[in-house]
Amino acid sequence: MSRPPLPSATIIDVAAKAGVSKSTAARALARYGSVSAKTREAVQKAADELGYQPNALARSMITGRTKTIGVVIPDVGNHFFAVAMRGISTAAREAGYEVLLSSTEGDLALERRAVELLAGKRVDGIVVAPVSTEETGHLERLEGQGIAVTLLDRPASRVKAASFISVNHVEASTLAVNHLIDLGHREIGIVSEALMPEGWEPDAPQESRNLRPSAARLVGYVNALRGAGLRFRDEYVARSAYAKAAAYEATRRLLTDNPQLTAVYCTDSELSAGAFAALQDLKISCPKDMSLIGFDDQDWATLVRPRLTVVDQPSYQLGMAATEELLSTIAADEDRRGDRMLSGRLIVRDSTARPRSAGGR
Amino acid sequence: MSRPPLPSATIIDVAAKAGVSKSTAARALARYGSVSAKTREAVQKAADELGYQPNALARSMITGRTKTIGVVIPDVGNHFFAVAMRGISTAAREAGYEVLLSSTEGDLALERRAVELLAGKRVDGIVVAPVSTEETGHLERLEGQGIAVTLLDRPASRVKAASFISVNHVEASTLAVNHLIDLGHREIGIVSEALMPEGWEPDAPQESRNLRPSAARLVGYVNALRGAGLRFRDEYVARSAYAKAAAYEATRRLLTDNPQLTAVYCTDSELSAGAFAALQDLKISCPKDMSLIGFDDQDWATLVRPRLTVVDQPSYQLGMAATEELLSTIAADEDRRGDRMLSGRLIVRDSTARPRSAGGR
DNA sequence: TGAGACGATGGTAACGATCCCATTTTCGGA
């Protein structure tokens, strides 16, 4: 049983068996042009008997469309992207598209190669969560090749014609921090993957569209503080790499160095896990001595004690929206940006409460 | 800026620009046949200047291989499959393959359609975690089309030539239950998605290759009990649908109806979460009054209190192994099954301890 | 010096569908 030389039936075989020309057979099967009912049936019967399956490659050669979209994300294993991927997959399937997936491990070189391969396979469009917001030459080039691009979760301002679908991270952060402020907290720390963007001015909020999620969340924190007349303190920002262990260490340091803190806001699910563990190990009572807000409503938020207050982001909808946007760009056949920002949602549970000294200062 | 009529450079353009025939240009770029160094350079230069990118569709038409594999799984959003997908993606990339992903929501009709579409796109092989172990006609048909198949995590004995890559669930379960038995537990409950397979005989262990994971885990539980001379009791099996809420209810019922139980083994991560929540709500002290073992080592296992003892399964490696197996089948160009069973690992934490009455009976 | 081998190159036929145009058939109405 050798593999390649298995010649599956072609439309010519079907046509021959049905006793018609291949043009007619093609029309009968693809339902275009006009074919008599009798012929259609005969062709259909022949196709069924031969187990005919049209060769999508040949079809795409002619039509110029592959009915396939590419997806380029840093890590399918990550909960956020996995769920977003489910949204992408569902939206694509419902529109009759298939998905070529590349997981790039956050490596720019791999991302470049992935995009190139996808372009070689002539996908109709690409949903991408780019590694870098600046080095996007490989994405810009796609536009010249007639491949639609939609940016998921991470901006890339140089890719002019690409739509940008994201959660409004600034707003989501503001939700979280305002909740703490409303409870009476004044000394609020933050565990963040980002540092304040250079040259950031609080009065230029529209710029936030060009921020990556981590930076946007930090900006939302600052905005909320200012909105309440509180001062932003550099030392309240615990910078952490994107890893549970790093967040654990960063949080320990933050709390040890700043005993006056009464609340901490974590800007990502991974960071939330690390921070939560740090609180446990430091034996700091939550929410009595410290309020904690996490990001992303994962399974465990209701299993731990105290149950975790979080800002949830609609990952699934994000994937759906990005795909719908991409497909509509492909269908509309024009380069028009249709950016969309989805809203996060605050879910209050037991890890946030009034600070011990509320009203005492 | 209209989209489709953007004619990207073809090899003919490159050949013209370099002043050679397209055969020579093709040889120079794809590095086969023989071409003089000078010509090769000239062609390469022309290709670079035109931004030439070979059309993979046309290439595949001729060569008969797409350098693409299909992946069909029930849910990319699920932690196990997401991580396995990461393994698949990595292994595929390293071998120069791309991945067409279909997430079928556990729906047989969608799985059939996905497989059909993948076959139409002429993938070189498919990694599939089938919905059903019996209704596999669509997979069997693939073999006749020269498309290699590897089964991930779920068997399908009718698909003769397909390799089966799975965790040894029977063994993994035995690990978990033996741990409980070693601690002195005698009345051990189980939360399971499966019922005992019909006609199951404890003395026919080789049959376990044809069991789906949930059934295999249940069988491992029974095996371990028998191995220790304990009786299997039907009423100790809490049957639950694959959902946290269902597992929560099933566990509540199990513990309420059988107060003599001193330990519970959960056969899946989702079920573990539900069972853990049930224990919390019933205010049963764990591990003092009840030991609990979960499945799959998720983030939260170390965040909850008590930290959860689990059987971990190597999801990432499973994806890698399945892909490597598939690719080697494709390369070997022959139909030979190379089944592989990976081992689970027991991670002892704080949710398991000696039963209160240990030694008392 | 001539035969043979080999390197380098060009021309053309595939691959399997769709698209376009020409031709034949059908059918309604005068």
Place this chain on the structure above:
DNA sequence: TCCGAAAATGGGATCGTTACCATCGTCTCA
């Protein structure tokens, strides 16, 4: 019965690449 329009069908050309074969020069060795 005949005409014209519309329906039905067939015959290429085409997409962009690789596979295959033929050709032509150059080099080597007897």
